[in-house]
Amino acid sequence: MSTDDAGVVVRSVATGRVRLTVPWVRARPGSAGLVDERLTGMRGFRALRIFPRTGSVVIWMAPDLLDVDRLVTALDQAPPPSAPLKPTRSTPDSSTGELARLVVGGAVLAFMALRRLLGRPRITAGSSGLLGAITLFTGLPFFRGALRSLRGRSHPGTDTLVTAATVISLVLRENVVALTVLWLLNIGEFLQTLTLRRTRRAIEELLTIGEERVWLVREEGADGVGRIETEVALEEVAPGDLVAVYEHHRIPVDGRVVTGEALVDQAAITGEALPVYARAGAEVYAGTIVTSGSLTVRATSVGADTTVGRIISRVEEAQSDRAPIQTIATRFTQRFVPVSFALAALTYVVTRDARRAMTMLLIACPCAAGLATPTAISAAIGNGARRGTLIKGGTHLEGVGRVTAVVFDKTGTLTFGRPLVTSVVTLSDRYTANEVLRLAASGELHARHPLAQAIVAHTEEQHLRAPLHQACEVVLGMGMRAELDGTRLLVGSPALLRQHGVELTHEAQGWTEQLRTSGETVICIAHDDELIGLLGVSDAVRSGAGTVIQQLTALGVTRLALLTGDAPETAQAVADALGIAEVHAHALPEGKLQLIRDLQAEGHTVAMVGDGTNDAPALALADVGIAMGAHSSHVALETADIALPGDDLRQVPAVVELSRHTLRLVRQNYGLAIGVNLLGLVAGAGGSINPVLAALLHNTSSIAVVANSARLVNHTPHLPQTTDDLLMAAPLEDRRLR
Template identity: 35%
Template sequence: MFLMNLQRYIQSHQTDLTVISASLIVIGFLSRYGFGNLAGYNVTLAVASIIAVVPIAIHAYQALRVRVISIDLLVTIAVIGAFIIGEYNESAIVTFLFLFGAYLEQRTLNKTRESIKTLTEMAPTTALVIAEDGTTTTTDVDDVEIGDHVLVKTGANVPVDGQIIDGTGYFNEAVITGESKVVSKRPGDSVFAGAMLSNGTVTLTATQVGEDTTFGKIIELVEDAQDTKSKAESFIDRFAQYYTPAVLIIAVLVYLFTHNFETAITVLVLGCPGALVIGAPVSNVAGIGNGAKRGILVKGGAVMDDFAKVDTFVFDKTGTLTTGQTAVTQVKAYTANPKLALALTARGEQHSDHPLGHAVLTYAKAQSLAYQSLPVTSDRTIKGQGLELTIDDYQVLIGNERLLTTHEVGLTPPQQSDLQAIQATGSSVILVAVNGQLSLILGIADAVRPEVKGQLQALRDRGTRHLVMLTGDNQVTANNVAQQVGIDTVHAELLPEQKVDYIKQMQKAGHRVAFVGDGINDSPAIATANIGIAMGSGTDVAIETSDVVLMQSSFQSLVHAYALAKKTVLNTQENIVIAVGVVLFLLIGLIAGFIYMASGMFVHEASILVVIFNAMRLIRFGSTPNVKKAPQKTTDLT
């Protein structure tokens, strides 16, 4: 028990031991070169060596207990050998540099995991549960059940996933989506555990609790991802298992042939593949941490590797390339006062429950039109045609071409041409006639995300070769959207299983395919692709099925994730090249006679610092390039 407690104490104070070792080394060199005290020099460096080698030896012993010959064992043996030949300065510098390298590695890993620490600290521990009599009880969050009514007040974190049933408020969902701006929520809207209620008071019904909440799954996902090894890491681990014993054998052979104990010890020290073992995991953890802080969840180093090799992006249309909400996308006006015509249309649509009417009202609001006070003296709904209204003494028709034909309102050839052009885009059409004359043609469609065109070009700039759309929508609409955003290939009117077939065909043709969808109805395609990417606010299916989750549902995040994967893999390759290059240089130097233990260990440990600092660059890796948003095809009515 005493030994176990001593091991824990030493390991928990490893940083302190590193500082003490460095201080003793400085004192030792001052003793020799400042005061000419050789005895003080040897004593302080010997003590520094002993202090620093203790945690290294403990790690070596723990590894041996599970039958692993680790790098720590090589260093421990090298220090013992240095003591035997009286090279206390060598042993002190070797152990200090080794501990300092371990300190920097741990510091880098901790820095990249700060986002996870922040998430766990923000997780609420209690909830205000409302009883049937209306009273509230402070309940441990683990005891909240699905269906419970929970009260959330201003400044509090939401304790469970739920749906608002009463009240409104502004929520900061940065821990979920990575987006810091507040979002307005009202009854019927979903909220996520971990989000903070910035203003307002709401009551919600719990839909997911505990570890099953989106928040809990995100924490688990990122933690697992940082422990998942890439192919490069797995290879290096296997390599180290054979390399470390090989170095021991080579050192023994060197001593047997040369009878030079110091040279054999030098082989042990310089043969430690420290930078090689550290380089790959530090790069992957830094890259995954970078993504997590931006609401990009990547499921491990292996996903990073595969994502970097993607050459074909396949997109769903609705909710991915488009907003998933209908909007007025085209306006043709044939009147001297188009704003009046639109105001009359909006006032009329207030008397309709047609889905297209909401799009008209939203558009009119964006145009800052005051239409609510216009008096409606008569209104009649004509099934299958539209509305016939009298508004402020204007005779108004709002509907389809049949409605206008029934009321003997004709279209001129140019107007007929405009109508056909809008219909050719796959848009729904509303015709508006005022006092017997066609005044407006409104094209309404699922609006294309304004940033998509520029961001798809950014994907091409980063190495994407093919952009494909697979959608269940009709061919005309799909072609129009593809033309707007720059998609190369379109396949429309597909069932989910047909999307899977197309992905398999692309894979058989040698393409590395990433499928981007909303993570709900596209689960089979997401699971089939080499990389499945879910653009959605953390739905259960999105998190469980996909390889990458973009919590912000933005194409900027998609471009950043793709660039980050490529940069992370490149960074890993750079670290491997540095590590292998240094080992070769040291071996050549040792054979040629211009590398000795002190200089060799300095170069060796410096290479460890180089790969760590190189990996740390990923933590600050890039903001998405500024891409101009493509304007929507709407006509201003001024």
């Protein structure tokens, strides 16, 4: 059964009020307006509240006319599905050929391992021929690459080395060794292809902005009287059109507010931790969310021309512009492959012995060289996965070890990404810090603003009980006004207090300035027309963030920068707390891209650490993109080369150390692969070694490489010792003015 077809569920019934879950509202948020259409005109209907994200619908009726069955019947039938906005493109996660090579190769290797485990006799000549054919099928992409290099279309590289080693192994009937190498390499290619396709799909999904249908204001009389709202497909909206946006919906266009007022969560675009207050004349962006209130917006940009559309374009451009990191395997093969073939050719010219030349080529191009990188990389990726670090390919693992500059997004990366109470200031001898906090929480009990939720949560953490108010009212953009035991309680901005005749004293203004300088948002509390205290709320720095900065510096990272869409004062306060010298505030996606380009132009290998949609272009352009945090946006996680699904910032220096340790092991592996066979080169040139002994050396070096790589599985990062830092959110403090 689809989500649309599921029935309406009654959650609660009270006097004159019923809460329902309507599945088709959750499945198609753009159709939520139909609920109002079906209930308007129903006898006894008074008010309605819809939460499209959860499908929850709260209905107020006249108590004597409340008929739950009638309401369920009215909302039970889902509306007919709308026509698709555009043809759906189904992109498979991987091609049939890639999957077939992985499945067939893996199945054959498992079968061979099982035969050996059970002590079965060696395979027959016919089976050996079949195994050779499977090996050739598994190595098809590498053989094509080698053919291109022979035609002069590319430089000899890994494909040429692998092809040469495979052919020689097949001639010597070392089919299992050849198949193992090819299968491991195919896994790496498959993971890289899978990542690219998932990224493209994430970008396509982002383009929908989360709203497929919008409310278009077709007509509007004087002072907004007689306006008609029509639900249309997003593609029908053009610049200049008026669009109505309601609570809990995404704004579908870039534009300017014409009427209404609302709190808008712009974190995905600007990186600001707190919702901004939008009213007539304010500029708003597609993809941002109206958390409270409603707006009528005149569209200035739609579709690909919106800010979020430009972000998508920047991601795609950055992915195509990024210079590839040259891997150890690439450098090795570019230098070693020509030498290998030259040695074999020279041996044949001098001895006229094709068998001896083949022996030389086998020794000079050992399969152990093909195993040197993939075995170490696979072990390192598995090591990272055990610690919650997803590394999307060997190239990215190698790249992060060479990083010399790290750029951090602030909100949600270095900070928690949500407000916390960090300061309590009392301004009256009659009230303690606990009492100020209790009264502030009383006024904010029923508010949904993140600042209000932070105050209530902090009160609960301090095991304080907020007194219940008798009435309250939201003053949008300013705060809350409540009635408590016959007295007036104001919790909000200085403007709210001034509006009610409560002025800030000289001392209060001094504290306000001090809190703002330290990057805190100031909330004033007035009780019975007396200013009794201030709260400082900020997006607190993560525990351990300072240690991470020190460790990266100790690891040789010479450039550290902080990027944010927040105000300079807030950004500087965080940078000062962490010891980051370079700060870029009010940074939009284009500005973040430019900083990455500038650092790369200076010769740095750059890592970008971020979590939001607005970070995606920079994550794509950086030499290594790292998506940080449990709440990273989908497109950030898919665009990044390394994903840290948890909130442990310490994994950033840990993955740098893991990469460097892996690179050391890869170099050791190449040393083993060549060193074990170096004796064979001398012996082979003199004719004192035959292909059988060459094959023995071949297998010995392969086993040595695999054993050396296996040490990475249980490797623990050895990070520089630094002084521990504490959570930057201060404990409750009574800072009474004297």
